[in-house]
Amino acid sequence: MRSMMHRVEVLKTVAHPVRIRILEELLKGVKCVSDFEDFLEISQPNVSQHLALLRRQGLIDHYMDGRLRCYFLKDPIIPDLLEILKKDYIEELPAPACCPVTKKGTYPGTRQR
Amino acid sequence: MRSMMHRVEVLKTVAHPVRIRILEELLKGVKCVSDFEDFLEISQPNVSQHLALLRRQGLIDHYMDGRLRCYFLKDPIIPDLLEILKKDYIEELPAPACCPVTKKGTYPGTRQR
DNA sequence: TGCAAGTATAATAATATTTGCATATATCAT
DNA sequence: ATGATATATGCAAATATTATTATACTTGCA
Numbered sequence: 001m002r003s004m005m006h007r008v009e010v011l012k013t014v015a016h017p018v019r020i021r022i023l024e025e026l027l028k029g030v031k032c033v034s035d036f037e038d039f040l041e042i043s044q045p046n047v048s049q050h051l052a053l054l055r056r057q058g059l060i061d062h063y064m065d066g067r068l069r070c071y072f073l074k075d076p077i078i079p080d081l082l083e084i085l086k087k088d089y090i091e092e093l094p095a096p097a098c099c100p101v102t103k104k105g106t107y108p109g110t111r112q113r
Numbered sequence: 114m115r116s117m118m119h120r121v122e123v124l125k126t127v128a129h130p131v132r133i134r135i136l137e138e139l140l141k142g143v144k145c146v147s148d149f150e151d152f153l154e155i156s157q158p159n160v161s162q163h164l165a166l167l168r169r170q171g172l173i174d175h176y177m178d179g180r181l182r183c184y185f186l187k188d189p190i191i192p193d194l195l196e197i198l199k200k201d202y203i204e205e206l207p208a209p210a211c212c213p214v215t216k217k218g219t220y221p222g223t224r225q226r
Numbered sequence: 227t228g229c230a231a232g233t234a235t236a237a238t239a240a241t242a243t244t245t246g247c248a249t250a251t252a253t254c255a256t
Numbered sequence: 257a258t259g260a261t262a263t264a265t266g267c268a269a270a271t272a273t274t275a276t277t278a279t280a281c282t283t284g285c286a
Contacts, residue, residue: 063208180282255261
């Protein structure tokens with residue numbers, strides 16, 4: 001099992017709009033840096049910086065193809081993570097009927113807020 | 114579907130060791146602030162701040178029970194998210210066999226790095 | 227009414243993240 | 257070797273996050 005620190009790092013690394021879009025593209029297949037430049041509206045150095053971060057965290061990897069660097073997904077959590085981020089949840093979780101843990105409270109009463 | 118901004122916010126909000134532990138506890142059932150103080154080794158104001166952030170993002174909610182505030186999970190993405198964070202992935206994703214997207218490269222050759 | 231328990235909020239200081247820019251490196255074609 | 261293409265790296269400025277401290281709010285009870 002991933003350590004708590006590792007879990008936090010994975011989430012923090014994915015938690016950026018550019019990096020989510022990069023990962024979503026990689027889910028479709030291999031891409032090189034200039035591919036990303038085409039649809040992300042940021043500079044090439046910035047693309048490289050995001051890719052470097054994703055690579056340092058072990059989420060992606062690459063191989064060289066001539067002067068291109070071909071990036072691909074590596075960590076298997078990514079497809080699962082992207083899937084639930086896209087999933088449509090219709091209902092909120094059901095509110096609890098009572099307060100089983102409370103030590104001194106008087107619930108159930110009328111729920112407020 | 115959640116907007117990109119919303120997805121990023123959810124991930125950023127969960128991406129903290131204290132907040133992950135809070136959410137994992139809430140998965141088991143309702144808890145009040147002093148419950149969290151008992152097993153998280155941080156100050157009460159700090160617990161409240163993390164709870165306030167989770168609440169602002171709509172991930173949790175609470176009701177009042179006397180002077181206690183009973184917190185519970187609200188956003189249905191949370192159980193799914195916590196589950197895949199705990200999941201054990203044994204293998205890395207398979208490296209791509211070729212480089213279908215590359216425009217000018219000469220791959221396949223010997224993969225490097 | 228007054229006090230204590232439970233919890234929230236605000237201000238601050240320390241730290242981390244993000245971006246833009248300049249520059250560096252590597253490979254290929256000539 | 258030279259120049260062009262593809263990509264990476266280093267650094268500083270702007271911004272965001274975090275824990276801490278002090279203080280305020282709310283409820284129940286004497």
